[in-house]
Amino acid sequence: MEFLIEVGAFSAKALVIVVSFIVVIIAIASAVAKNKVGHEKIEVKNLNDKFKDLTEVIHSKVLSKKELKDRLKEFKKDQKKQSKEKTPKKNVFVLDFDGDIKASAVSQFRDEISTILSLKDNCSEVVIRLESPGGMVHSYGLASSQILRLKEQNIPTTVCVDKVAASGGYMMACVSDKIVAAPFAILGSIGVLAQIPNFNKVLKKNDVEYQEITAGEYKRTLSLFGEITEKGKQKFTEDIVRTHGLFKKWVADRRPKVDIEKIATGETWYGQECLQNGLADEIKTSDEYILNLIPNHSVYSLKVTGRKSFQEKLQDSFGQVVSSRIPEWLMTWNQKRWY
Numbered sequence: 001m002e003f004l005i006e007v008g009a010f011s012a013k014a015l016v017i018v019v020s021f022i023v024v025i026i027a028i029a030s031a032v033a034k035n036k037v038g039h040e041k042i043e044v045k046n047l048n049d050k051f052k053d054l055t056e057v058i059h060s061k062v063l064s065k066k067e068l069k070d071r072l073k074e075f076k077k078d079q080k081k082q083s084k085e086k087t088p089k090k091n092v093f094v095l096d097f098d099g100d101i102k103a104s105a106v107s108q109f110r111d112e113i114s115t116i117l118s119l120k121d122n123c124s125e126v127v128i129r130l131e132s133p134g135g136m137v138h139s140y141g142l143a144s145s146q147i148l149r150l151k152e153q154n155i156p157t158t159v160c161v162d163k164v165a166a167s168g169g170y171m172m173a174c175v176s177d178k179i180v181a182a183p184f185a186i187l188g189s190i191g192v193l194a195q196i197p198n199f200n201k202v203l204k205k206n207d208v209e210y211q212e213i214t215a216g217e218y219k220r221t222l223s224l225f226g227e228i229t230e231k232g233k234q235k236f237t238e239d240i241v242r243t244h245g246l247f248k249k250w251v252a253d254r255r256p257k258v259d260i261e262k263i264a265t266g267e268t269w270y271g272q273e274c275l276q277n278g279l280a281d282e283i284k285t286s287d288e289y290i291l292n293l294i295p296n297h298s299v300y301s302l303k304v305t306g307r308k309s310f311q312e313k314l315q316d317s318f319g320q321v322v323s324s325r326i327p328e329w330l331m332t333w334n335q336k337r338w339y
Helices: 002-036 047-062 065-085 106-117 137-152 168-173 200-205 230-254 271-277 286-296 310-325
Strands: 040-046 090-098 125-131 157-161 164-166 178-181 186-188 268-270 297-306
Touching (some): 040 047, 106 137, 106 297, 125 164, 137 157, 137 168, 164 168, 168 186, 268 271, 286 297
Parallel strands (some): 125 157, 164 186
Antiparallel strands (some): 040 297, 186 268
């Protein structure tokens, strides 16, 4: 009897261990399956409905019963008129680009553009609410190219700037067919800046030898720890000037009415000044511009979001910790930027 009890106890313990092991394996497999692939999600909001709902809320609070009744009659009359005309409203898509120094939003932006291009026959205009103080040349070059994709398919594009579209931000804005700027929005800054701290004298002072081996005469012109030579400094300056020349040509080709030599000084201008200099076409907030579209268009805001994998979340968290501890100039010292 004791033997049977011991066998039963052992079997029970073994069963618990096996079940626990299976549960852990299933949990791990489930977590991996969930985080392995970041499925993208498209958020589409009808701005006509949003504005209508907001209007109805405020009207219900401030209008009398008679005024509400009259308004309802008017609304029904408009609905009947539209149904008889049977003329569907043209679609307008609104995108948001909130740019940082790396133009990180370009990943989502390119997917949003691709989504709209799949609906190009049902799209009459794309409105881009753009906010960016500028950043890395190659990153904003890619972001600008995404707007070019719309133009190549003959889809009218409008960039609305409520706060700032400077340097790389303006590099993007100038690609559009129309630039709408708020009265005190900042535009311009058509210039190039590169900053490189150099610790060579500190190393020499502390008797630290630094070796830098390269293949190619101009593989490295200036560096953090190498000695600054006149030849290297001259070549680095030439690269900056060449990059500025490309920036100027990019703007001049797309905004032929501007005096490029006058505006490409690295300066910034406010809304009304931008209109005078040809940097903008209209002074208006994005809200006003979009509200003017709503009566005759179906306006949708479109946003692509991706569910990040577990690894990406870890990398993002680690990156935030690192960036909060290391100065920005040290992380991006060898990158040219629009500023």
